[in-house]
Every structure is written in C-alpha cells, then in structure tokens.
Amino acid sequence: MNTLLEVKNLNVNLDEERIIENLSFQITRGEFLTVLGSNGAGKTVLLRTLLGFLPYEGSITWHQKPKIGYLPQGLNQLKVKDFPLTVQDFFALKNPTPDLEEITTFLHLVGLEKDILLKTAGNLSGGQFQRMLVAWTLVSHPNVLFFDEPTTGIDIGGGETIYSLLRTIWEKEKLTIFLVTHDLNIVYKHSTNVLCLNRKGHHCFGAAKEILNPEMLEKVFGTEIKFYEHH
Amino acid sequence: MSSQLISSLISGIFISGVAGYLGTLMLSKKMSVVAGPLAHLAFPGVALALIFGFNISLGVFPFVIIGAILIWLLEERTKLPMENLAAIIFASGVGTALLFLPIDKAEEALIGSIEKITPLETIIVVILSLLVFYVIKRLYQKMMLMNVYEDLAVIEGINIRLYNLLYLLSIAVVVALGVYLVGGLITAALIAIPAASAKNISGGLQSYKTWAIVLGIISAITGIFIARFFHLPTGPMVVVSSVVIFLISVIFRKQSF
Numbered sequence: 001m002n003t004l005l006e007v008k009n010l011n012v013n014l015d016e017e018r019i020i021e022n023l024s025f026q027i028t029r030g031e032f033l034t035v036l037g038s039n040g041a042g043k044t045v046l047l048r049t050l051l052g053f054l055p056y057e058g059s060i061t062w063h064q065k066p067k068i069g070y071l072p073q074g075l076n077q078l079k080v081k082d083f084p085l086t087v088q089d090f091f092a093l094k095n096p097t098p099d100l101e102e103i104t105t106f107l108h109l110v111g112l113e114k115d116i117l118l119k120t121a122g123n124l125s126g127g128q129f130q131r132m133l134v135a136w137t138l139v140s141h142p143n144v145l146f147f148d149e150p151t152t153g154i155d156i157g158g159g160e161t162i163y164s165l166l167r168t169i170w171e172k173e174k175l176t177i178f179l180v181t182h183d184l185n186i187v188y189k190h191s192t193n194v195l196c197l198n199r200k201g202h203h204c205f206g207a208a209k210e211i212l213n214p215e216m217l218e219k220v221f222g223t224e225i226k227f228y229e230h231h
Numbered sequence: 232m233s234s235q236l237i238s239s240l241i242s243g244i245f246i247s248g249v250a251g252y253l254g255t256l257m258l259s260k261k262m263s264v265v266a267g268p269l270a271h272l273a274f275p276g277v278a279l280a281l282i283f284g285f286n287i288s289l290g291v292f293p294f295v296i297i298g299a300i301l302i303w304l305l306e307e308r309t310k311l312p313m314e315n316l317a318a319i320i321f322a323s324g325v326g327t328a329l330l331f332l333p334i335d336k337a338e339e340a341l342i343g344s345i346e347k348i349t350p351l352e353t354i355i356v357v358i359l360s361l362l363v364f365y366v367i368k369r370l371y372q373k374m375m376l377m378n379v380y381e382d383l384a385v386i387e388g389i390n391i392r393l394y395n396l397l398y399l400l401s402i403a404v405v406v407a408l409g410v411y412l413v414g415g416l417i418t419a420a421l422i423a424i425p426a427a428s429a430k431n432i433s434g435g436l437q438s439y440k441t442w443a444i445v446l447g448i449i450s451a452i453t454g455i456f457i458a459r460f461f462h463l464p465t466g467p468m469v470v471v472s473s474v475v476i477f478l479i480s481v482i483f484r485k486q487s488f
Contacts, residue, residue: 048382051382051385051386052385053382053385068386069386070382070383070386072380072382072383075379075380075383079379079380080379082259082261083259083375083378083379084430084433084434084435084436084438084439085375085379085435085436086434086435086436088435089435089436089437090379092372092436093372093373093375093376093379094376094387095372095373095376095387095388095389097372118435120434120435
C-alpha cells in the first residue's frame, strides 16, 4: 500500500485538558478523508497537530514529505477587511510570489474571473473569498490539502459548490485531502474514508458506507443525532 | 538656505519617510501605538547621557533596542500581545528615568532637536534610515502574511521568530531616530499618522505604502519650514502637519475600506 501518513496512539492536550485520546489511523496517497465530529470533538486540533502547530504524544509519521496546502477555519473576508489588500496583493503574499498567469489559471479553476484581481480582498462576498482562498492554497501546487470547514459562513448552495469544487480538484490533481466538516451529507457524496472523533476516545475510521451506521453515530455524536440513510 | 537647515531637512525627510513605511506594517498588525512606549524607553538613556555628559543618541539607541529585544523575549514566553508588553516596558522605562532624569534639562528628549542636528549626525541618520528601509522591504510581504493569518505564514515556511525579531529591531531603530526628529513624547505620531492617512486614500498595498512614505516626508518638510518661519518648536510642528494631512485624507477617504 502507498501509505502517506501513519498516526499511532496520538494524544493531544490543550491547557491540561485531553482533547484527542489514543487515536490511530493511516492515510494512503490520493485519499479524500473527511474528519467528522461534533463541536469540540477536536477536529481542528487534530488538523493543527498534523500540521505541526501543537505539541503531542504518540507518533505522527509522514512516509513521503508532504507539500502542504492549508485552508484554516475562520479566515474569511471580514478578517482581512482592515488590510488594504487587493486580491492580487493577497496572492503576492505567497512565498515565492506566483506569476500572474498561474494565478489566473487557478482563479478560473475555482470559477472566478481575472478582473477580481483588482478588487479589495476584504470586500469580496463570503463565497468569492472562500473560492479565492482555495485558489490561493492551490497555486503553490501542494500535494496534501488540509481544509478546515471551508464552508463556514457560506450559504448552503455556496457550500455545495465549494465541495464539488474540492472534489473536482481532487480528481484532477491527484491530491490527498483532509477535510474537516460536521456535515454528514458531504461524507457520503465526496470522501473515500471517514475519521470520526469524539472526546471519549470512541473513534471510528473506515469507508463511509461501512462505518457510518446509527449505532456508530450515536457513539460519536451522542444520542440526540437523527440519522437519515442516503440511497 | 543655511547648511543647518539643509541638514535638518535631509534627516527629517529620511526619518519620516522610513517611519511612514514602517507604520504601514505596524498599522496592519494593530500595533502602531507600540512605538510610543518604546520611544519613552529613550528617557532612561537620555537621563544617563545628561548625567554623564555624553551624546544623547548614544544613550537612546541601546535602551530602545534592548527594549525591543525584551518585548520579543517576553512575547515568546508569555504569548501576551506585543502592545501589552510594550506598555510594561514603557512603564519600566519612564519609571526608572523619572527617578534620575533632571526634568528641567530634558526638553530635547521630549520634543527632539532636529534643528540642531550636525552634518555627521545627518549622515548617520541617512545610513540608518536606508538600512532599515532595506530590512523592512525584505520582510514586508512575510510580515503582512503573518499579520493576516499567522498559521498560513508558518505553512508558507516563514520563520516567525526571526521575522518578529527583525521587525522589532527595525521599530527600535526608527523609534530612536524619531526621538531625534520629534522627541520621545510624540514619536508614535511619525509612525502611526502617515499610515492612517495613506490607508484612507489608497486602494491597494502598493499605493498604501507609497502614500505613507510620501505623506510622512511632506509633513516633515512643511513642519520644518513652518517651525522655522514662525519660530516654533520643530518636532511638534512636524506632527501637527501630519495631523492636518490626516484630516484632509479623511475628506478624500475611499469608501471601500
């Protein structure tokens, strides 16, 4: 098997509180993994740990050196409202700065026109900004993508297109994708594997159709979750 | 034009230009007020210089730079916001200085002495300004990305610690130069105001940077001439010019921000 990442007995504490307990899983190259879990289950913490931002116990082994693209949770157009940055300026912050032709190619890929380059980044709509960020992430040709709830603050239709977009790019560029979401629909439609997290260490990992049954969901999310099977 | 006036103008132009440039980064990091506290750190240096009778700038530079390094170390250790730490550093600087500083002789430290600057000092000011300008230019894009979202900067392979240190050292040098031009009390104005005016009237990063430098230089030139003509103190007049420009920029404010 073409294993990309191996996580063994991972424990992560934040401010003395255990957020991730005894988590083990493996990712093969080209996988589209959805990380699922209720609020506070440690999805973002897991991503940030894998990215090297947080201290941990256990082992995280990359079998090939990844070239990472990261779309963090909570970076939106309102966050950059205070910066006098046009979209083009925003791309120029990349290290090294991509050339204009390349930027335009990726803008087209995410469904944006070239004339957006001269607009102020903070004035884009939520959906436009998110697409722009996807292009921003992709322009340096990463082979592993970490997307943390990329549809936060976008209406349902907009969210759906972002996910189809990810799916298209995943198929086209042969990437490995880690997607954090708590949207169950996405899991069925797009991902190859699911990793579900909860604070008590009841994790599950496997193909969506195999592991996502009502019993498992109850374990992960608690009892209040209603489950509708997709046909 | 007297050679003294030329020296003052040249140093004024260089100091205010580089201060305006640096200000654009500091404004976007929401720490343009940090310059104030750092400038107040000049006071203990001034106190020592006055007591032992050496050149004031020799007292100012070490203190401001040590202050910047302290802020850097404390930020690493405590993760407190830089502006908060600057307030602590400020209090320690002024507190110590007031114990020893002969207040009646401290006017130069308070409002600057650009009208008395010597040709040699002018050369040093120009060299330091160019050096800092170069450093800021090199770190500008990376610092801006750190300001926007630090995690992204890490993923882009930026050494956050190193850039924060270079950034703080640049601030320290600009602040120490600013103490020359307008004095410790209002150095923050040199850094904060041109950037704010520039932000009002520009639509992108390039015009923001350019306008901040240009407006900084304009306020230095007009300030120095008006002060000379009406026999007013130079440093405060430079700052007042800067404020007037800011008020004008409010009228022409672009609605997009």
